[in-house]
Amino acid sequence: MKTALLFPPQWYPSQPYLALPTLKAHLESRGHEVDQFDLNIECYDIFLSREYLERCVEIIRRRHADPSRSIEDQEVRSIYNDILSDSAFLESVLNEVEDAKNVLRDENRFFQFDIYSKAYTNLKIAMQLISYAHHPSRVDLDSFFMQGNPEENLSGILSATEDKIRNPFLLMFDEYLTPKIPWDDYGVVGVSIIHIGQVIPGLTLVRQLRQRYPHLHIVIGGSVFNRHADLLDDKQELFKQFFHSLIVSEGEQPLDQLLCHLKENKPLKTVPNLIYLEGDQVIRNPKSEALPYDQLVCPTFDQLPLEKYLMPYPVLPYMSSRGCYWGKCTFCTHSFIYDSHYRKENEARVAEELDHLSKKYKTKYFTFSDEAISPNAFNRMSAEILKRGVDMRALGMLKFESSEKESPELFDDIYRAGFLMLFFGLESANDRILSIIDKGCDQETERAVLRHSSEAGIWNHLYLFFGFPTEERSEAEDTIQFTIENSEVESGIIHSVGQSIFALEKDSAIYHNPAKFKIDRIIQDPERDMAIVFDYEINTGMPREEVMDVYENFNSVIEKHFPSRQIWNYLSREHFLLYLDHYGKEEILNMASTGVAP
Template sequence: MKTLLIFPAQWYPTQPYLSTPYLTAFLQDKGWQVSQRDFNIESYDHFLSAPLLRQAENRMQESVQSLKSKNSLSIKEKSTLDVLAMGLKFSDRIIDGVEEAKSVMRTPERFFDFGAYQQADMVIKSALKLVSDAYAPAIFSLSTFESGTRAEESTRKAHETTRDVATNPFIHLYENILLPTENWEDYDVVGISIIGISQIIPGLTLARMVKEKYPHLHVTLGGPIFSVNAGQLIGHPEFYDDFCHSIVTFEGEEPMHRLLSALREGDSLHTVPNLLHLDGREVVQNKERVELRFEELPNPVFDGLPMDKYLSPYPIIPVLQSRGCYWGKCTFCTHSFVYGHRYGKQKTMAMVDELENLMKKYNTKYFTFSDEAVSPHSLNDVSEEMIERGVEIRSLALLKFEKIMDEELFSKMKKAGFIFLMFGLESANDRVLALIDKGTTKEVERDVLLKSHKAGIWNHSFLFFGFPTETRPEAQETIDFLKKHLPFLQSFWPGFFFFNPESRCL
């Protein structure tokens, strides 16, 4: 029984994602033969290449000729023609420069030359814009893939879009480039990890094509997208006809082990926890739910992933100090639901051991602590241990604003190698923060940002507008907060609130 785990496009292309490395490590520890592929970075590498960009250019030229052949054009068609003409005006320059741009991103001395980086970044973004224009209304960028038809929200539209060669660039990519690189007959099970909305169409396109082309395979899907939306797939057997044989919801390690065991022994899929599957024409959601303690999981393995292809000057390795969220109360958040409201963390010594091992294996000192939020206590202990051992890393981490975060903590973190901290600011209005149940205040947010800045650490804040009942003056208070504290607020990313199923806002 041999399994292939795949992380599909679209996700940011600077480093691996942790879903398949954790699953691979756990299943291999159980004695299963498991390989993993990162189709996300492989997709980027091919889309950002002359052959595929020339194909995009040809599609754009055909669209221009088709529009020009019409006797009259609508306002929308005129706008489309202008967009295509602008893209074609610069397409040769973009295509000729794309390999150089990737090289800049992967070469330290060139990456840190701001002029070279700026040019490379522009070329890469422009190249992806060519792909978007060629497959309009699809949008493909470093931060998203969108169908342009909201196919991500509908099983019927997903059925159509995953077959539409006119608007889905991944069909050609999989058919002609990525699928032929794998010996599919060697495998019995393929697992596809879909963690975000931007992966839905690329991931389901891959699932459909694998299921159709290689009927001997059991195709299983997993990821938070399915955990949160599992109820919406009840009553839709056609989804399984199109895309998969089963779906693993919530945490996947033990369920995948049990699924492989059931398939090998010919047992009923009803015995597998956390599983959605077909029984005849009925979609069944098995009642048993299993989550392991984080301490029971082996460290992730990145073997088989193309570490040299990520668009970073050094390998950046994601790690987890904890799984789940130590706070777990924010009313808008679904992450605690996905983790079963469980929280577990590594022991300090084991965490630093893992960092040292990864540093040696991949010859890097760059890491991302990918926790939902690393607790202040853990940050303090891990920093002290790294300082004690003389472990030199450069890392970012995600944090929650806490009153106990003081100058001493940030000084230790800076010395330990934390250079970039990302905070969930959300709002700078105390009433809205209380509604969110954020467990902090505007004053604490200000103090923490100031202290991290004084320690020499770059801070970044995420925020959103439009939380239910937020008023215009309350939103303006957040804007004024950002303006006032720009001297020690290095960067921020505003967004708009939207409801998620299973959030406590509903």
């Protein structure tokens, strides 16, 4: 009995996601026959084609001509007029979309920024055209959104997965992707859903498969439904119409056991971490402890169409640890799927696997997917990479610890090992906010560590947010001032920034103990019982409108103090990694400051 592992749209088109390669490698080591399909990149390849865009134009034409227009169609009538009346512009979009894809795959044109930025803009315009064909839904180069967030309740899911007007994936799967796979060859289909933007596309796919191929056992995994596991008792329709079972937490051992049980026609009650329907009752099997790292195997990217990703070279994801070694940040839920269980790989084996993957797939580019790599692990890993002579260029995530642990010598070794870019969760530069977030650091530490990293030659990217519960305007200003003082045009130890607004997520420490953070009430809307992000009421700190004002004004701060934004704002992190390797940090900064783009 063969198994097909699927990664559905809509996610980034620049590299494979790590879940399928990891599961395939483990299952094959256990004797199972497994194929993997990245339907996300296959979908992009079709979306970004003249033939598909022509179909979208015809959809727009029909919706525009329909005398019984819906309210949504009336809202975009003027835009439909503009699209259909400007035939020259429309023809340029149709003519240039294929070449725009190829620019991002061409190592010569990719590094000519004026050509790259034009191609990227053309791809964004193409995605907008697709979005207008399915208005009011929005399809972008990283996600998919439907009006009303139908993924947040069962009735919305049932409706959205049959909505031929607003859901482009019905046509995509029906006519383009599903016919490509010989489903009769498989007995089990596993689908990984790791992002909200994949919920409706992924469930659209499995609903079609469930209807057309009743012999398949469909199992869902990934972080989204892992967080829904506690509210499935009255969601029997999900098991009846979409999937047969659901695996929570890490999937290697449970999926191996599920395949064995199905092959031997055994009852499912002893498969760990499994949720399934028995009669009309949702059954939750007990969890087992996740496998230790020495029982996991190196991921395999075989069968994935590496040439189709929008990159001139393969950029492979890799993990040297699971969970977060810190695990205390009160807003964070990243370790939830790992049951907050941190463990890491032996650093010598990390270097061995990186060397193997680099040679097998002919690339030196890696993105580390670890929640955060500890300073000690980074130290040992860098030493092993250097000792083995692995030719690698990579990016990774590091937490602020202390200027002693994160010393200049550590960053020198990290840089020499091939890490060109590090991501730091700054969150805030106000010591009180850092304390209630439980970041385990202060502003002085943040500044010292960033200086050490920058002086080693590493590009520092910061994540920060505004509006943490109880945050006052003056405290947000501390973060803004810290960013300015250390920006590209000042001390130069911060090179790029990504800002957001605080979101209260299910399963975070704040969610479970709102009173501790002065939250008066978390709004539990019965019409959004599958929501992951929640609204809340609070009378302390900045009101929502003021938070939005701070956030929007911060954009002008970035534009003024980070000239290189004109470059990195266009580039995904994987693309920017390649630019850093090609040009170097100083050259990118120089070109941006002089107004001469690479």
